[in-house]
Amino acid sequence: MTVKFINAKEAASMIKDGTTVAIDAFISFCLADDILSEIETRFIEEGHPHSLSVVNVAGIGGDGKNRGINHFAHKGLMKRFLCSNLSLANKIYPLITENAFPCFMIPQGVLSHMMRAIASGKPGIITEVGMKTFVDPRIDGGCINDAAKACSDIPVQLISLNGSECLFYPAFPIDIAIIKGTKADNKGNISLEKEAMHLEQLEMATAARNSGGIVMVQVDEIVESGDLHPQMVTVPSTLVDYVILGSPENTGQHFIQGLPKPINSWCGDEKIQLEEIKTLPLTKEKVICRRGVFELKEDSFINLGIGLPMSVSNVLNEEGLIKKVSASIESGVMGGVPAPGIATGAAYNPDAILKQPDMFDFYDGGGIDFACLGSAEIDMHGNVNVSRFAGKVPGPGGFINITQGAKNICFMGTFTAGKSDIRIENGGIRIIKDGPHIKFKKNVDHITFSGENSLDKGRQNVLYITERAVFRLQPEGPVLIEIAPGANLQKDILDKMEFTPHISENLKLMDTRLFINKPMGIILK
Incomplete structure (x- = not known):
């Protein structure tokens, strides 16, 4: 088929009611927002397309307001939604709560x-990833709302293979694939050279083509045939049906404002001096990140999760240690300094940009030496919840893959949640007003990390790090091993937990260097 060049409105008009639509992006990166916007406009004006089965791999909230999957926040537009993350999809939350469609x-x-499995005609994915978490059919089966629980089309099954239990995620056909590239030539070959990451554009396009579906690609620029070096072509024209030239406001590398320049360092076109990256002020969050660095070893292959853990890279940079480790992000980016906030997924001065499924191969196989991740809730069994709390359903993203494969894990977060006044001074901590919400629960509301599963493996070292206390996962649950100078064991720790933890016989003070406003001068192990 000859590739056709059309506009986004024409692309939206081709999507039929009841079809399965796969959308590729990572927050605001690689996001074909012109096409998604026109789908929304058409639905509002015509009531079509409706009853779509939508799947997206990573979170695609864009700016957290009116981009990405937020375009689909209309009753009737979706009949089923399968995803991994909704942390920036604020408009979708009410529909999930109202059971407007099953959400998995x-x-x-x-x-x-x-x-990749759909592209190659495989029956699905067989893996241990998700065992004993909320994804496990013995717990929630990935169901996020009551509509999903009432649905017979569950996306995961528990099976036995060679005498061991594992999970089977069945494959499904894709009718429409919506992806984004940087350039298209007149034949329809697609390059990604200005993108901050390479996701599964090729795999998703191949999956749709081999399902008998349609591939739509939004690009920033159209060039003459022969202008693209063949090694720059990621998606060949044989897999592309329609090319859409993006509008200036809905194309480019991202939609994020106020970040350090040059952002072209994210795709490797430019380099920034690492000294330009500002050091963090001395806060409780910095103390937490500093404590995590104490667990690092030189030459470790590491992953830093979204939110507070991302600042570990800033601490490493301040200490002159960033080049002593190899940082990675599940998006496929390796090396450099991970970008902050909703720019998560990119990195300044990356060493390599792999495809996302290739990075997850390495993660699932146990390639991560050290991972720092967030923790919204922790319970007496060592379980961690980051996927459903406080009325929100951000989802796990890559959290489950990372935590089930990493050798060493530091779960990071403040000891309590909510507005507080906690100061770092005089080589310790001073709690003037504590957060009102308890995070250490008897039982978490959602199991995103299973302490039981980790202990069964017997090969993981797991810490729970806060600004005032550090715990280690043991068979008896989280064991308190360190307390901050200035914190009172009973009043500031035990009284702020729903369960009484075991306390190490060798309980000690956290290193005083964590609480002093100058570089710690540490040397990696």
Whole structure:
């Protein structure tokens, strides 16, 4: 088929009611927002397309307001939604709560690999990823709302293989694939050279083509045939049906404002001096990140999760240690300094940009030496919840893949949640007003990390790090091993937990260097 060049409105008009639509992006990166916007406009004006089964691999909230999957926040537009993350999809939350459609979440790496499985005609994904978490059919089966629980089309099954239990995620056909590239030539070959990451554009396009579906690609620029070096072509024209030239406001590398320049360092076109990256002020969050660095070893292959853990890279940079480790992000980016906030997924001065499914191969196989991740809730069994809390359903993203494969894990977060006044001074901590919400629960509301599963493996070292206390996962649960100078064991720790933890016989003070406003001068092990 000859590739056709059309506009976004024409692309939206081709999507039929009841079809399965796969959308590729990572927050605001690689996001074909012109096409998604026109789908929304058409639905509002015509009531079509409706009853779509939508799947996206990573979170695609764009700016957290009116981009990405937020375009689909209309009753009737979706009849089923399968994803891994909704942290920036604020408009979708009410529809999930109201059971406007069944919503399922499974691990990001599984969805990434699913595109490859569909492309190659495999029956699905067989893996241990998700065992004993909310994804496990013995718990919630990935169901996020009551509509999902009432649905017979569950995206995961428990099976036995060679005498061992594992999970099977069945494959499904894709009718429409919506992806984004940087350039298209007149034949329809697609390059990604200005993108901050390479996701599963090729796999998703192949999956749709081999399902008998349609591939739509939004690009920033159209060039003459022969202008693209063949090694720059990621998606060949044989897999592309329609090319859409993006509008200036809905194309480019991202939609994020106020970040350090040059952002072209994200795709490797430019370099920034690492000294230009500002050091963090001395806060409780910095103390937490500093404590995590104490667990690092030189030459470690590491992953830093979204939110507070991302600042570990800033601490490493301040200490002159960033080049002593190899940082990675599940998006496929390796090396450099991970970008902050909703720019998560990119990195300044990356060493390499792999495809996302290839990175998850390495993660699932145990390639991560050290991972720092967030923690919204922790319970007496060592379980961690980051996927459903406080009325929100951000989902696991790559959290489950990362935590089930990493050798060493530091779960990071403040000891309590909510507005507080906690100061770092005089080589310790001073709690003037504590957060009102308890985070250490008897039982978490959603199991995103299973302490039981980790202990069964017997090969993981797991810490829970806060600004005032550090715990280590043991068979008896989280064991308190360190307390901050200035914190009172009973009043500031035990009284702020729903369960009484075991306390190490060798309980000690956290290193005073964590609480002093100058570089710690540490040397990696």
